[in-house]
Amino acid sequence: MKYFCITEAIALYLQKFIVYRKRKIFFGSDGTVNKMLEVITKHKSKEKYLVPLNDICRVETLDCLAKNNLEHVEVMLYKTVCNDVRDLLKKKHDMIIFFTPGGIKSLFENAPKFVQNDTYIGAFGPITSKAVEDAGLQLQLKAPMPNAPSMVSALDIFLAAQLKKKK
DSSP states (O other): OOEEESSHHHHHHHHTTSOGGGOOEEEOSSSSHHHHHHHHHHTOSSOOEEEEEETTOOHHHHHHHHHTTOOEEEEEEEOOOOOOOHHHHTSOOSEEEESSHHHHHHHHHHOTTOOOTTOEEEEESHHHHHHHHHTTOOOOEEEOBTTBOSHHHHHHHHHHHHHHHHO
C-alpha cells in the first residue's frame, strides 16, 4: 500500500501509525495538489486511490485526480463541528486570528450578527485569508509571508507596526 500526501507534515504524522516495513509514504515538495500529482505519476500504474475527506474538503484535489484519469473513491472520514464560543464572543477582543475556514464558519454560527468594528482580523494561509474576505471581514494580518513564515512572527511584525503608528 502506498500513501500520497499533500504535505510532509501529513506524511510524518502517518509514519507514526504505519508499521515500519510497510511504510511507502510520499508527498509533494510544496504542499500543492500539482506537486503531489508529480509524485503520483512517478509511481503510476493501474492503482486505485482512496481519498479521505472531511465535509469541507478542497475540490481542487478531486478535480485534479479526475482530470488525470486516476481511478479514485472518496470517503468522508469526519465532519467539522463548530464549538460553542458564544460566551467568549460576548467580550470585546482586540484581535481574532483564524487558522481554518471552519473558524470563520464557527464565528458566524455562534454570532450571526457579528460586526468587526475595531477588532483586527488575522488569518493563516491563503484559503483562510480568502474565506475571511469572502465573509465580508477586513483582513489586517496575513501569514505566512516571506518575512514571517509563522503566525507568531507575523503577529510580532504587525504589533511592532501598530506601536510605530501610535508614537
